[in-house]
Amino acid sequence: MENKKFITKLKNEYLGRTYAFACGLFIIILTLSIIFFIFTKGIATFTKDGVSLAEFLFSTVWKPEGSPKSFGALIFIAGSTLVSVGAVILSAPISVALAIFMHYISPKFGSKVLQPALELFVGIPSVVYGWLGFSILLPMLKAGFGGIGFSLLAGIIVLSVMILPTIASISADAVKVVPANYMEASYGLGATRWQTISKVIVPAAKGGILTGVVLGLARAFGEAMAVQMVIGNSIKLADGLYSSTSTLTSILAMDMGNTATGSTWNDALWSMALLLLIISFIFILIIRVIGKRGE
Amino acid sequence: MEIIETKDLNLYYGENHALKNVNLNVKKNSVTALIGPSGCGKSTFLRTINRMNDLISNVKITGNIYYEGKDVYSEYDVIDLRKNIGMVFQRPNPFPMSIYDNIAYGPRIHGIKDKRKLDEIVERSLKGAVLWDEVKDRLKKSALGLSGGQQQRLCIARTLAVEPQVILMDEPTSALDPISTLKIEELMDVLKKQYTVIIVTHNMQQAGRIADETAFFLVGEIVESGKTEDLFYKPRDKRTEDYITGRFG
Amino acid sequence: MTSKQKDKIWTGILYVVSIFVVILLLILIGLIFYKGRNALNLSFLFGNPKVAEAGGGIAPMFFNSFYMLIVSLFITIPLGVGAGIFLAEYAKEGRLTDIIRLCIETLASLPSIVVGLFGLLVFVKMTGWGFSVLAGAMAIALINFPSLTRVSEDAIRSASANVKEGSLGLGATTWQTIAKLIIPIAMPQILTGVILASGRIFGESAALLFTAGMSAPPLNFDSISLAARSSPFSLFRPAETLSVYIWKLNSEGMVPDASDIANKASAVLVMMVLLFNVSSRMLGKKIHDKYSGEN
Numbered sequence: 013m014e015n016k017k018f019i020t021k022l023k024n025e026y027l028g029r030t031y032a033f034a035c036g037l038f039i040i041i042l043t044l045s046i047i048f049f050i051f052t053k054g055i056a057t058f059t060k061d062g063v064s065l066a067e068f069l070f071s072t073v074w075k076p077e078g079s080p081k082s083f084g085a086l087i088f089i090a091g092s093t094l095v096s097v098g099a100v101i102l103s104a105p106i107s108v109a110l111a112i113f114m115h116y117i118s119p120k121f122g123s124k125v126l127q128p129a130l131e132l133f134v135g136i137p138s139v140v141y142g143w144l145g146f147s148i149l150l151p152m153l154k155a156g157f158g159g160i161g162f163s164l165l166a167g168i169i170v171l172s173v174m175i176l177p178t179i180a181s182i183s184a185d186a187v188k189v190v191p192a193n194y195m196e197a198s199y200g201l202g203a204t205r206w207q208t209i210s211k212v213i214v215p216a217a218k219g220g221i222l223t224g225v226v227l228g229l230a231r232a233f234g235e236a237m238a239v240q241m242v243i244g245n246s247i248k249l250a251d252g253l254y255s256s257t258s259t260l261t262s263i264l265a266m267d268m269g270n271t272a273t274g275s276t277w278n279d280a281l282w283s284m285a286l287l288l289l290i291i292s293f294i295f296i297l298i299i300r301v302i303g304k305r306g307e
Numbered sequence: 308m309e310i311i312e313t314k315d316l317n318l319y320y321g322e323n324h325a326l327k328n329v330n331l332n333v334k335k336n337s338v339t340a341l342i343g344p345s346g347c348g349k350s351t352f353l354r355t356i357n358r359m360n361d362l363i364s365n366v367k368i369t370g371n372i373y374y375e376g377k378d379v380y381s382e383y384d385v386i387d388l389r390k391n392i393g394m395v396f397q398r399p400n401p402f403p404m405s406i407y408d409n410i411a412y413g414p415r416i417h418g419i420k421d422k423r424k425l426d427e428i429v430e431r432s433l434k435g436a437v438l439w440d441e442v443k444d445r446l447k448k449s450a451l452g453l454s455g456g457q458q459q460r461l462c463i464a465r466t467l468a469v470e471p472q473v474i475l476m477d478e479p480t481s482a483l484d485p486i487s488t489l490k491i492e493e494l495m496d497v498l499k500k501q502y503t504v505i506i507v508t509h510n511m512q513q514a515g516r517i518a519d520e521t522a523f524f525l526v527g528e529i530v531e532s533g534k535t536e537d538l539f540y541k542p543r544d545k546r547t548e549d550y551i552t553g554r555f556g
Numbered sequence: 557m558t559s560k561q562k563d564k565i566w567t568g569i570l571y572v573v574s575i576f577v578v579i580l581l582l583i584l585i586g587l588i589f590y591k592g593r594n595a596l597n598l599s600f601l602f603g604n605p606k607v608a609e610a611g612g613g614i615a616p617m618f619f620n621s622f623y624m625l626i627v628s629l630f631i632t633i634p635l636g637v638g639a640g641i642f643l644a645e646y647a648k649e650g651r652l653t654d655i656i657r658l659c660i661e662t663l664a665s666l667p668s669i670v671v672g673l674f675g676l677l678v679f680v681k682m683t684g685w686g687f688s689v690l691a692g693a694m695a696i697a698l699i700n701f702p703s704l705t706r707v708s709e710d711a712i713r714s715a716s717a718n719v720k721e722g723s724l725g726l727g728a729t730t731w732q733t734i735a736k737l738i739i740p741i742a743m744p745q746i747l748t749g750v751i752l753a754s755g756r757i758f759g760e761s762a763a764l765l766f767t768a769g770m771s772a773p774p775l776n777f778d779s780i781s782l783a784a785r786s787s788p789f790s791l792f793r794p795a796e797t798l799s800v801y802i803w804k805l806n807s808e809g810m811v812p813d814a815s816d817i818a819n820k821a822s823a824v825l826v827m828m829v830l831l832f833n834v835s836s837r838m839l840g841k842k843i844h845d846k847y848s849g850e851n
Contacts, residue, residue, distance in 0.1 A: 021729075024729045024731060024732050025729040025730065025731045025732070026731075027731075028731030028734065028735060029646060029730070029731055031638055032638055032639075032641045032642040032645070032646050032731075033642060033646060034638070035635055035638030035639040035641070035642050036638075036639055036642035036643065036646070036647065036656055038635065038639070039639055039656050039659045039660060039663070039701075039705075040655060040656060040659050042659075042663065042698070042701075043659035043662050043663055045678075046663075046666070046671075046674050049674060049677050049678060050670070050673070050674060050677075053677060106573055106577065109569070109570050109573040109574070110573065110574055110577060112570060113570045113571070113573070113574045114574075117567060117570050117571070117574075118571075118574075121574070122574075125578055126574060126577070126578065129577065129578050129581045131833065132581060132585065132830070132833070133581060135755055135756075135759075135826075135829045135830065135832075135833050136584070136588075136759075136826060136829070137758075137759025137760070137761065137799050137825055137826070137829065138759070138761060138762070139759070139761045139799045139800075139802045139803050139822075139825075140588065140759070140799075140802070140822045140825060140826055142803070142806070143802055143806060143818055143819075143822050144584065144587065144588065144822075146806060147591070147815065147818070147819070148587060173580070173584075176577070203559075204559050204560060204562070204563035205563055205567070206559075206562055206563035206566040206567065207559055207562075207563070209566075210566075230665060233667070234665075234666075234667025234668070234669070234670070235667070236667065236668070236669040236762040237761050237762050237803055240807075241803070241806055241807075261667065261669050261762075264669055264673070265669060265762065265765060266807075268673065268676070268765075268766060269765070269766065269770075273681070282673070285669075285670055285673045288667055288669075288670050289666070289670055292662075292665045292666060292667065292670075293662070295665060296661055296662060296665055
């Protein structure tokens with residue numbers, strides 16, 4: 013009798029509950045193992061191969077097969093930073109403008125046209141953005157500015173289109189929740205709509221907009237395929253917007269398949285992956301801090 | 308011992324002392340009404356009987372609740388307890404499935420699979436809630452298509468299907484129109500022949516119409532309880548008298 | 557300049573920006589479909605790629621994209637729904653739950669190339685499977701896991717709101733309530749999220765470069781083994797998907813009509829993503845209508 017009861021309980025509660033708990037626990041285990049594996053692979057460059065951390069982070073000399081071999085990753089770090097920041101500078105004002113438009117200027121157009129449009133933008137895969145960049149943007153740049161077209165500028169333009177929906181939709185959410193009484197107070201004092209938007213709504217939505225911008229930045233930083241297809245992949249620091257260069261993600265996409273496991277070259281690439289991981293943590297932290305300060 | 312007894316029951320929501328030394332005996336096959344102004348603990352008290360308060364974190368309970376002489380917390384498995392003590396809620400909450408499946412849900416949960424047995428239970432429960440004639444030709448239709456009053460009677464039938472001994476009702480007619488309310492009040496007389504009913508109501512007249520016994524709650528404690536006529540016409544406590552005569556609440 | 561004039565000017569600017577964005581989207585989508593207009597050609601869709609000559613098709617890659625999607629869903633759905641159940645119904649407020657949510661945020665913000673590299677390390681090298689469907693599917697499952705968890709959690713919370721008390725009051729256990737009542741109610745909403753995610757999975761590339769690999773062995777549809785190399789359903793064969801193929805065409809371009817194939821493949825890819833998005837929207841609308849209609 014006791015046994016039958018236990019089996020029923022097992023079937024009706026314990027098995028299911030254990031399954032749910034296991035999935036929850038799995039999340040932690042998964043996260044920890046990703047961190048663990050990439051970390052151990054990534055620090056081999058410094059512990060096993062003896063490359064100095066300072067050289068890795070600050071040297072622009074990347075000669076994994078040269079003599080002497082040199083593993084300075086600053087070119088890629090700079091490339092990633094420049095292309096991401098550039099994309100945000102280009103995209104953020106447009107995104108915020110869209111967010112404001114969607115809510116305060118023409119909500120009907122906003123929900124019927126802009127919102128689906130943004131969803132469509134998001135749906136286009138990154139390789140297709142890269143391919144469009146390669147086949148259409150590059151020839152345009154070549155015609156306009158001469159040279160080979162592959163450039164930091166091309167990367168910035170492609171990325172800014174890709175992160176536009178991210179920043180726009182988060183800013184739109186932030187702008188939407190500004191309390192109505194702020195606006196009533198502003199209009200009540202005789203302010204125009206633009207004055208209300210620029211002096212009351214946008215400052216009130218500052219935290220959310222900033223979160224959107226940081227998320228856009230993070231996304232740009234982590235983008236591999238589209239950037240790799242248009243930025244040129246030259247192993248040199250960008251000396252101007254129109255110069256070709258490389259990013260952390262692009263060099264990983266290109267070189268990881270060509271290097272021997274266990275070689276210092278390969279280890280250095282893993283260190284770059286670790287660097288990307290650490291940078292995404294930093295982004296999460298920044299977003300959490302923004303969130304807390306908002307409260 | 309009566310079918311339900313509470314002894315020195317105290318309940319705390321965190322720091323808030325919501326129920327204070329509640330002692331109540333509920334007789335078998337009776338209708339007992341719990342009345343009082345809103346927020347005075349009637350629903351909270353009702354929910355301790357079938358341990359629905361287990362769902363809320365931060366709740367602390369001292370004292371005892373006995374069902375058929377056994378302590379509801381230490382001597383009962385909560386599943387068995389709720390099978391024996393059913394609950395009907397303030398807003399009708401039929402499941403988004405057919406009328407038949409709504410009623411059959413409880414028995415199926417408890418292991419009954421035989422179709423004929425389920426058919427029989429469904430019919431019996433719907434008759435017990437005086438709903439059978441209205442729905443017998445559309446048992447497979449969604450329960451959400453019923454009117455509010457019908458939905459509440461469905462919920463009562465659903466509770467009857469698991470064959471409880473006690474039925475707890477938390478303001479069951481407050482969301483219903485007067486005609487549906489009347490139908491459900493008429494049901495009480497029928498139900499108490501087989502079951503014991505404890506009903507929370509904010510409507511004094513309703514208590515007067517349907518309840519054998521009544522308990523008056525105020526700020527978490529029972530001020531007075533006893534036969535309904537005594538409470539209404541010969542209240543012993545001034546606060547009861549004030550409430551009955553409409554001075555507050 | 558009066559504030560009224562400023563208001564008009566800025567309103568005009570916002571209109572211009574918004575319309576510009578919509579036109580940009582139309583141009584992009586138009587270009588993709590124009591350049592790929594010859595894709596709806598049976599020999600392209602169902603033909604094999606050619607070596608060193610023009611006229612190749614995308615059949616194995618197209619199949620691989622689908623197969624990869626399905627296998628990864630088999631992994632992600634049980635885990636994601638399980639984790640959603642855990643968070644919605646079993647997790648208590650506290651440190652453990654906070655840690656799990658932080659882990660989900662972390663997983664969600666990983667760049668897909670980093671996930672691909674983790675996959676390379678664990679699903680390709682450590683397990684010895686080499687580049688394989690299974691490795692790719694697991695990497696993709698990893699990427700989608702956080703969003704499916706969130707979708708499930710939201711769906712379960714909203715499904716459970718009205719019915720949970722009623723079920724528990726009848727003497728059901730938490731798990732019985734979840735399995736027999738809440739999940740069926742939540743399923744359409746979860747499915748909407750799954751279809752939406754499928755669009756993203758179809759277009760994924762960075763995570764697959766080093767897990768499913770960049771080669772697509774010809775597929776012999778007569779064999780159904782799960783392990784033989786030439787069987788299309790083998791989990792252990794390399795499986796270059798459509799998006800990875802586009803990237804490879806661009807970086808290696810081994811056939812004379814690489815550009816043309818890339819154009820057509822991009823059109824097919826975007827068409828599939830659009831199909832998934834539209835289906836997801838339609839399903840979402842059906843659910844919304846059903847629930848607002850009934851209540």
